[in-house]
Amino acid sequence: MFDFDLLFTHSTLLAGVLSLAGGIAVALLVWSLYATHQQIAGHVQVTEGRLAQIDSVAFKVLIPFARPFATIWAGIAEKAQERAAVRGSRSNFLAVRTRIRGELIAAGSPEGITPDEFLGLLIVCGIVGLALAVPTGALAADINPSLAISIMTGLTLMGFFWPALWLGGRLKKRKLSIRKTLPYALDLLCLSVEAGLDFTQSLARICGKLGKVALADEFMETLRHIQMGRSRSEALRDLGERCDVEELSSVVSSLVQADELGASLGPILRIQADQLRVRRGQRAERLAMLAPVKLLFPLIGFIFPTIFLMIFGTLIVRFYYDNPLR
Numbered sequence: 001m002f003d004f005d006l007l008f009t010h011s012t013l014l015a016g017v018l019s020l021a022g023g024i025a026v027a028l029l030v031w032s033l034y035a036t037h038q039q040i041a042g043h044v045q046v047t048e049g050r051l052a053q054i055d056s057v058a059f060k061v062l063i064p065f066a067r068p069f070a071t072i073w074a075g076i077a078e079k080a081q082e083r084a085a086v087r088g089s090r091s092n093f094l095a096v097r098t099r100i101r102g103e104l105i106a107a108g109s110p111e112g113i114t115p116d117e118f119l120g121l122l123i124v125c126g127i128v129g130l131a132l133a134v135p136t137g138a139l140a141a142d143i144n145p146s147l148a149i150s151i152m153t154g155l156t157l158m159g160f161f162w163p164a165l166w167l168g169g170r171l172k173k174r175k176l177s178i179r180k181t182l183p184y185a186l187d188l189l190c191l192s193v194e195a196g197l198d199f200t201q202s203l204a205r206i207c208g209k210l211g212k213v214a215l216a217d218e219f220m221e222t223l224r225h226i227q228m229g230r231s232r233s234e235a236l237r238d239l240g241e242r243c244d245v246e247e248l249s250s251v252v253s254s255l256v257q258a259d260e261l262g263a264s265l266g267p268i269l270r271i272q273a274d275q276l277r278v279r280r281g282q283r284a285e286r287l288a289m290l291a292p293v294k295l296l297f298p299l300i301g302f303i304f305p306t307i308f309l310m311i312f313g314t315l316i317v318r319f320y321y322d323n324p325l326r
Contacts, residue, residue: 053112062124063113069120073097077116106244107171108214121163129159174214178245181215183276186251190269199265200226218243233259247276 054060080091100115113121133155140148188209192202203223210216218239225235233256240252251272258268 056111059111059113062121063111063117066117066120066124069123070114070116073116073119102244103167103171105242106174107167108174108217110167110170118163118167122160125162126156126160129156129162132159175243175245177214178218178243179247179280181210181213182245182247182251183273183280185210185215185219186269186273186276190266190273193269194266199232247279251276 133152137148137152188206222239240249
């Protein structure tokens, strides 16, 4: 005969075990979420020193939101490094992160942004672009659904890629500033060296002459490395790698070679300055030759239609009104 009391007892016991296991699982989940929240909160806090590095109002608003994502990217990078060390393989994520770090350093570390914060900014700006795209697409959906989808996609992509475009613009502007200032800086350095000053004293002197430009900041950083005990060759190599400017890398290679061979720096600096002026003239000629090609679009798109309208518009109007068949 079937024992209902035994079945009820077993069912009650099983339900109690399942409830206990579920409670433990929920407690562990809450504890894990709380620990993760505390860890992220420690990284999200933006100190006064960090805020002092940020000049742009937009970044003062965006960077606190990007800090949680930066913490997540930092954890992923740490796990990727451990996995790469065990397997002996190269991680694509670490390669992208290293490339972003190099571009940020070459751009002068604008706003003090780290590679992980930059990756977080990509996500935050993508979310902002999506938030702007949804209501805009909803308004345009009544007119044309295809147009609404295009607008939503375009705004989302614009938001996502805005940090990359901003970094590219800063990098290009800084490299252009270094290229423009380098020949004049080499002339000053050559005069100082030939006047009897050593290389370190010459760098310190021309940094004050150059003023607040990117090259002066890089020379000051090189000077600090030398004063901290690094050799001149290592400090110069770091200068070339930091700036990632072809002309400066060529000058650095010549200076390192002269330092290793014990040659005089004055003639080498003078030759490098002359070569840089020749390169600058050639670059200006190349840009001048590209000017007619760049003018084709505004000519075809704006100027030619206006000319055609002025020439043939009056003829069409006169033909229309003088036509006897009208």
